[in-house]
Amino acid sequence: MSNESLIAKTKNVMPEETKKRVESEVQMKSLKTSIAETPEGTYATCIDIKKLNLYYGTKQALYDISLTIPRHQVTAFIGPSGCGKSTLLRCLNRMNDLVDNVRIDGEVLIDSKNIYNPELDVINLRKNIGMVFQKSNPFPKSIYENVAYGLRIAGITNKKILDEVVESSLKGAALWEEAKDRLNDSALGLSGGQQQRLCIARAIAIKPEVILMDEPASALDPIATGKIEELILQLKDRYTIVIVTHNMQQAARISDLTAFFYLGKLIEYDKTRTIFMNPTIKQTEDYVTGRFG
Amino acid sequence: MNSIEKLKKMFTRGEAFVWLTGSAMGLCLVLVFGLIFVIVINGMGMFWPHQVTEFKLKEGPVYVGIHTRSEVVKDEQGGKLERYQVKVGNRESGADFMWMDVPKVEAKAIPKDVIVLERFEYGDFIGYVSGFQQDGVLVPGADAKALLAEKLPQAQEAFKKVSHIQRGEMENIATKVNKLKLRKDKLAKATSDKSQEIAKLDAQLAVLLAENNKHSARILDLNKDPARYGLVVKSADGVERVVPMPNIVRYYYPNDMSFFQKTGHYGAKVWEFLFAEPRESNTEGGVYPAIFGTVLMTLLMSVAVTPFGVLTAFYLGEYAKDGIFLKLVRIAVNNLAGVPSIVFGVFGLGFLVYGVGGGIDRLFYSDILPTPTFGTGGLIWASLTLALLTLPVVIVATEESIAAVPRGVKEGSLAMGASKFQTILKVVLPASVPGIMTGVILAIARGAGEVAPLMITGVAKMATELPLDGNAPYFHPERKIMHLGFHIYDVGFQSPNIEASKPMVFTTALLLLVIVLALNIVAIVIRDHVKKKYRTGAF
Numbered sequence: 136m137s138n139e140s141l142i143a144k145t146k147n148v149m150p151e152e153t154k155k156r157v158e159s160e161v162q163m164k165s166l167k168t169s170i171a172e173t174p175e176g177t178y179a180t181c182i183d184i185k186k187l188n189l190y191y192g193t194k195q196a197l198y199d200i201s202l203t204i205p206r207h208q209v210t211a212f213i214g215p216s217g218c219g220k221s222t223l224l225r226c227l228n229r230m231n232d233l234v235d236n237v238r239i240d241g242e243v244l245i246d247s248k249n250i251y252n253p254e255l256d257v258i259n260l261r262k263n264i265g266m267v268f269q270k271s272n273p274f275p276k277s278i279y280e281n282v283a284y285g286l287r288i289a290g291i292t293n294k295k296i297l298d299e300v301v302e303s304s305l306k307g308a309a310l311w312e313e314a315k316d317r318l319n320d321s322a323l324g325l326s327g328g329q330q331q332r333l334c335i336a337r338a339i340a341i342k343p344e345v346i347l348m349d350e351p352a353s354a355l356d357p358i359a360t361g362k363i364e365e366l367i368l369q370l371k372d373r374y375t376i377v378i379v380t381h382n383m384q385q386a387a388r389i390s391d392l393t394a395f396f397y398l399g400k401l402i403e404y405d406k407t408r409t410i411f412m413n414p415t416i417k418q419t420e421d422y423v424t425g426r427f428g
Numbered sequence: 429m430n431s432i433e434k435l436k437k438m439f440t441r442g443e444a445f446v447w448l449t450g451s452a453m454g455l456c457l458v459l460v461f462g463l464i465f466v467i468v469i470n471g472m473g474m475f476w477p478h479q480v481t482e483f484k485l486k487e488g489p490v491y492v493g494i495h496t497r498s499e500v501v502k503d504e505q506g507g508k509l510e511r512y513q514v515k516v517g518n519r520e521s522g523a524d525f526m527w528m529d530v531p532k533v534e535a536k537a538i539p540k541d542v543i544v545l546e547r548f549e550y551g552d553f554i555g556y557v558s559g560f561q562q563d564g565v566l567v568p569g570a571d572a573k574a575l576l577a578e579k580l581p582q583a584q585e586a587f588k589k590v591s592h593i594q595r596g597e598m599e600n601i602a603t604k605v606n607k608l609k610l611r612k613d614k615l616a617k618a619t620s621d622k623s624q625e626i627a628k629l630d631a632q633l634a635v636l637l638a639e640n641n642k643h644s645a646r647i648l649d650l651n652k653d654p655a656r657y658g659l660v661v662k663s664a665d666g667v668e669r670v671v672p673m674p675n676i677v678r679y680y681y682p683n684d685m686s687f688f689q690k691t692g693h694y695g696a697k698v699w700e701f702l703f704a705e706p707r708e709s710n711t712e713g714g715v716y717p718a719i720f721g722t723v724l725m726t727l728l729m730s731v732a733v734t735p736f737g738v739l740t741a742f743y744l745g746e747y748a749k750d751g752i753f754l755k756l757v758r759i760a761v762n763n764l765a766g767v768p769s770i771v772f773g774v775f776g777l778g779f780l781v782y783g784v785g786g787g788i789d790r791l792f793y794s795d796i797l798p799t800p801t802f803g804t805g806g807l808i809w810a811s812l813t814l815a816l817l818t819l820p821v822v823i824v825a826t827e828e829s830i831a832a833v834p835r836g837v838k839e840g841s842l843a844m845g846a847s848k849f850q851t852i853l854k855v856v857l858p859a860s861v862p863g864i865m866t867g868v869i870l871a872i873a874r875g876a877g878e879v880a881p882l883m884i885t886g887v888a889k890m891a892t893e894l895p896l897d898g899n900a901p902y903f904h905p906e907r908k909i910m911h912l913g914f915h916i917y918d919v920g921f922q923s924p925n926i927e928a929s930k931p932m933v934f935t936t937a938l939l940l941l942v943i944v945l946a947l948n949i950v951a952i953v954i955r956d957h958v959k960k961k962y963r964t965g966a967f
Contacts, residue, residue, distance in 0.1 A: 228843060230839065230842070230843060233839070233842065235750070258845050258846075258847055259845070260845075261842065261843055261844065261845040262844070262845030263845075264843075265843070265844075266840075266843035268836055268839065268840060268843075270836050272834065272836035272837045272839070272840040273837075273840075274837060274840065274841065274854075274855050275837070275855075275858065275859050276858075284841070284844060284846075284854070285844045285845065287854075288841075288844065288845065288846045288847075288850045288854065289845070334840070337840075337844065338844075341844065341845065
């Protein structure tokens with residue numbers, strides 16, 4: 136049975152409330168398959184989230200999220216404030232472990248390994264997953280030391296290796312030209328956009344598999360935002376990128392896939408073009424067209 | 429009605445509040461500057477060679493002395509009576525200071541040739557030179573002054589050599605002798621026959637004793653020459669006396685000095701104050717041991733309190749789980765800051781001195797018990813007591829600076845795969861060093877001025893043996909020290925000659941202020957340096 140006919144069938148027989156819920160559930164189930172079967176070929180799965188529930192104390196913040204994120208693509212999480220998109224992002228490198236009273240059930244498989252396996256070393260996991268935060272957070276050190284930080288904590292002291300990695304990472308983050316003459320100056324002297332690119336350079340210096348970005352451009356002006364977006368498109372070839380954004384134009388410009396969340400639930404997940412041009416669910420359409428949220 | 433509305437309006441606009449806050453600040457400034465002004469004015473004048481006046485009273489007697497102040501009192505009929513306070517010196521023949529009713533003064537004069545002699549005993553002499561005694565032969569008049577100028581430097585030279593020998597070689601010998609004697613006592617108590625070893629020790633003792641005798645002979649020899657001379661002086665009442673040369677510290681003719689000579693004298697006195705030992709139950713001479721003790725104790729305190737406080741704060745701020753226990757600990761730490769300092773002194777005496785120090789003595793110095801080594805007040809116990817006293821300051825300042833490190837920066841480090849320990853060590857600690865330094869600065873300011881707990885944990889009225897010296901093991905943490913704060917208390921309130929010691933109180937207070945300021949400036953410079961380093965440089 137195809138998706139469309141299933142939805143059409145349920146629409147006809149169920150009361151309005153139930154209809155909506157079933158609609159989204161059916162949609163989610165079907166969406167995953169539909170993304171995997173694109174005309175361009177199949178996506179390789181990088182991250183597989185299975186029935187994830189998250190509670191802050193007694194309050195549930197994420198409801199039964201299931202989602203597959205393909206490798207070497209940009210996946211955007213959109214949705215109004217408080218919908219759980221940042222929380223979900225932080226589940227992917229277990230940053231939520233740092234918050235007291237958090238309880239998570241479900242599975243997150245990265246390269247088929249469950250990262251919530253109690254035997255897994257969180258530190259190794261995080262070394263494999265870079266993260267860029269909403270507010271640029273360079274360490275109060277020199278530019279050089281910021282980029283070399285990940286290597287230093289991994290115990291690498293060879294100056295030659297450090298130099299090489301710093302240069303290639305800064306080049307990778309399109310910051311080399313601006314920073315090469317002031318590598319030993321404080322990172323806090325950089326502009327906001329430069330600081331954010333430095334954070335990206337810092338993240339790619341440890342050669343991660345995945346880069347998580349939590350609204351990386353929300354505090355930047357349009358020009359700096361443009362540079363970050365350009366950079367994200369370049370990085371896509373080598374890294375799987377998951378980006379949380381408030382800015383729907385941004386999601387439309389840079390992402391291949393988009394997931395729309397509302398009140399802790401995944402409402403719709405599809406190719407970005409579909410989400411923006413032809414969403415299946417009314418709520419998504421209202422949100423992306425600016426009618427609510 | 430109208431005026432009430434006006435007042436209301438003024439109140440709502442807050443103009444009155446601006447005035448209130450402004451005047452509160454103004455009052456604070458006046459108080460602080462007033463304090464500094466009083467101390468500076470009173471403290472700075474101590475070393476200036478004041479003019480000496482000759483007072484001839486109507487009843488006959490003549491006095492020479494320094495007019496120190498005037499005051500107006502009620503006379504017997506209830507009228508006003510002005511009187512002078514005059515420092516006449518010559519303590520051996522009466523009071524140092526006297527009061528003189530102004531109406532009784534017949535004439536005042538400023539004799540050019542009046543001399544002030546600073547002496548090792550009996551304080552200053554103020555009077556006239558009448559002769560110079562050489563091997564019992566008297567040289568009168570002007571030649572006497574020339575001879576004094578010639579012979580005094582020789583006598584001072586000899587005195588310096590003597591004290592050098594006493595301080596250096598002879599003290600060294602004394603410590604060695606004590607050690608050998610202790611070993612001998614031990615051997616004598618032993619059950620087996622140790623006569624051979626005892627004989628060996630005796631031989632060593634004899635060598636040391638001979639050496640000591642040689643030094644004693646040399647001191648006698650050095651003292652012989654100055655003892656041949658003496659200055660014959662006449663006080664205002666016409667009594668002549670001989671002041672032996674070794675008793676003279678310094679002399680000057682205050683009414684016959686140019687401004688530059690006076691400045692030079694002032695400089696020499698300041699130098700003596702800063703770098704010499706106290707004389708005459710601390711009312712004269714210098715305060716070098718007290719400066720040394722204050723600075724060393726404060727530094728030792730900082731060294732002790734910083735790691736302790738910082739580690740505690742890191743546990744509280746980074747590792748401890750929020751809860752009732754943490755709250756209780758925080759309350760306890762904050763209350764610790766409010767405990768009266770003498771209570772810390774009592775704790776230091778009971779726990780550190782008698783407990784820890786006594787324990788050390790029983791373990792390592794049992795052979796010289798009951799004479800305590802560590803089991804009595806000393807530098808180390810005073811410093812540790814102060815460290816405990818200033819601990820809350822460091823903990824609170826450090827915790828605040830840890831809390832001020834942005835959460836995002838910590839998360840950034842953790843997201844890079846750093847462990848919590850690495851994050852603390854490489855990100856949080858460097859970022860909070862300036863805050864920690866601020867805590868240490870506050871601790872220094874608090875600790876350097878504290879007196880009460882020190883009185884019972886290691887500060888003495890007189891302790892010229894410094895805790896750092898040339899005798900092995902060079903650092904003697906068990907020794908008692910002198911302290912400027914205690915010095916002020918001792919000189920000002922425990923001295924038999926209160927008038928004479930008053931300027932000393934202010935001068936020492938000024939010095940204490942300067943030292944606390946200097947220690948703070950050093951710490952601030954270090955902090956700014958660190959700030960710059962962690963802002964820009966690699967580490």
